[in-house]
Amino acid sequence: MKKLSTLSAVILCSMMEAQYCTPSFQYGADSNMITRVIFGNIDNTSPFQSGTTQAYEDFTAMSTDLQAGNTYQISVKGPSGTFPSDVMVFVDFNHNGNFDDAGESFYIGRLQEATPANALTINGTIAVPANAASGTTRMRVVKNSNVAAYSDPDASNSIHTGCDSDLRSGQTEDYSVSISGNNTGFPFPYCGAENVTSLTVSEISKVEFAGITNDSSIDGNSEVLEDFTTTVFNVSRGGSYPITVTGGTHGQQTVSAYAYIDLNHNNQFDSDEKFDLGYLDNSDPVSNQQSGVAVSNITIPDHAILGETRFRLVKAYESSSWMGTLENLPCPAGWFIGQAEDYTINVQPENLSTREVSKESSIKIHPNPTMGMINIETAKGIEKYEIFSISGQKLQEGNMPTVNITGFAAGVYLMKILTKDKQMMTEKIIKN
Template identity: 65%
Template sequence: MKKITTLSGLVLASLINAQLQYCTPAFQYGADSNMISNVTFSTINNTSSVQSGNAQIYENFTAISTDLQPGSSYPISVKGPSSTFPSDVVVYIDFNQNGNFDDAGESFSIGRLEAANPANAFTISNTITIPANAANGSTRMRVLKNTNVQAYSNPSAANSISSACDTGLRAGQAEDYTVNIIGNSANFPAPYCGTENITSLTVSEISTVEFAGTVKNSVLDGNSDVLENFTATVFNVNRGNTYPITVTGGTHGQATVSAYAYIDLNHNNQFDADEIFNLGYLDNSNPVPGQQSGVTTGNITIPAGAKLGNTRFRLVKAYESNSWMGTLENLPCPSGWFIGQVEDYTVAIQPENLSTSEVFKNSSTNVQLYPNPTSNSFTIKMKEPLEKYEIYNMSGQKMLEGNSMEVSVDRFAPGTYLIKIKTENQKVTTEKIIKK
């Protein structure tokens, strides 16, 4: 048991997920002759179509990603035509992974493209610095381009883009990508709460966590930190499923040492009241000499509405009491006198249909997809009537759904996707489709 009477606050870094429902901007006149034709940023170098008549105002390139280091600066260049009026370009990155681009430091004005036709499109360049406190993990980057009528006669006109979700844009295009923030452990556990509100503590360690098919062992020697960073350990779970969890750790002979799991299911960087899982009190069924190591087993059900992607899992083992010491309880953000330990992990939440067992178990619908691989579209061939299909990328993001036997994937980036097919008699199968 490690006794500490003062504790400095720990500042933090989060993971994400990346599977959030981001908004889409709106343009009055579409993207024709005002599209983005190339984005180059770190290892991303993506050229997209400038064919008029087919240009979409929004293009999803989230299958294209690059790794970024917090505190580092990266050059970025954006190319694109701007038919009559100059175009403003702004880049947004959801650094705290909360599902929007509205927070301070998440927008970057890249510059203004001069008017030009697609064959003579200009390129503008700038630099983006990744904040030192950017949360670890995958997150969304948006490149937004919009024509600026005022800039035609006034080079000093204000930027025409007010937000990543601007619905009053004139003409242009938005492209979304994925960026992976890596190597930021210095600011753990931010943006989640740490131990800053603890006034004194006794560290009583967790030694083993078994959850979702993964076992994590940690030392039980009395010298551990009160908050340990195990976010590199990822528990893979599926929405709607229930998973047993077993926690082993020191009790020091006490009967009211509880274990609680806290999972940020909505990815809002805090642990809400409906994100708490009471795992019970540890007994002394697995004693360790001199430590009185105890065990408890509970269950965690991942709600059907949980946001997809990586998020924070916090396990708290704490001594609970009402005595001369005051009220000691198990909280996601320990405060006052704390007796126990906190371990942070990562949970990767996947759709119901993307579990390994489901992907490979059900072939009773005798589905055929052809051509596969495909460049533009494919046909679903099956004996039973189709109710609907859903297509997901390999990160678990739903890309498309419908109920026709002919499926167009012309707008998809090249890669592997999963298609979930449901028949009218409720049979379900999942197959792979490859977009060339």
């Protein structure tokens, strides 16, 4: 956080007062004030005494650093009297002395009725444009009671600009933000881990996908988001590719793995770009941490844009309790236990008869479960097979269609098969 000297703060505030208008409220701030704002390094609790709280409060001496092109979480708390209250945030990104430009206003949400002692909190996000002007500028938080929302939950937002003169009851608080130039380094232009508020790094130790294996540390000292974008997975439209994810589970049963692929190249991970890889099997300890494996397939849709784009793999502990909700998200946020790894995926045109080749090369393993003998059937023949323990340790390999695992202990294993026409499949096998 950059600190302002007393003199610079006075000069800054004077300049801003000369430029920026002030919203007005018919009934002031009584019982409808803002009581807390959390944004970056700003965590400001303000008074809520009825009858004494001003409709406008100047907190521009408080500042937080922002990076152009990044997105940040904001929380606003405050009571609402008889009617729900709308909350808007405005940021003068181009430093022109107003909040009227496109991309400078953010509707955070609506706070329901509550007393000052039981005030509620609303959460939202502020996206800093990649072309935002560098330097210190004004951020405004406006809260206003919405009469229509009392009987209509779908009533439109009651705040229209950062300088409304016909607001009913609420408050305005102004802060400063210091914007630095566009971050062209990793993970730009994608979101990072900036919205994680409570973190335990639980690592991914191995990823096997599209013929590539990437091993990474599982010693508890890794970054929450690791940069492997120099590793390129080559895939084709319409193709289906097995993926195996190994990583720490800390003894938990609900550690999920998801792949997020920016198929439309819009620099974000949309809801239809999410691939559920399942939960990691909780198994043998590795480096003093429990380790598990998830095995699935990723099918590249026909509409995927050709060329290179971002591939993000997220392994996260999922849970919901009185302590909060833990989720697997493409942009880790809040309370996060897990790790994300970024790769590059190169989508190529559909191979000649990709689907037909896949059908001709279909692989069958039987019997499964087995007492010890396994038969592998494939139209094109076997190039190689490998058998792994559930923790990722290779136990056996070969190239014959009949496999003997009689000496294995009862349990679950993973068999990876590569055919002579370079088709690959990973399958769980059960030894009784």
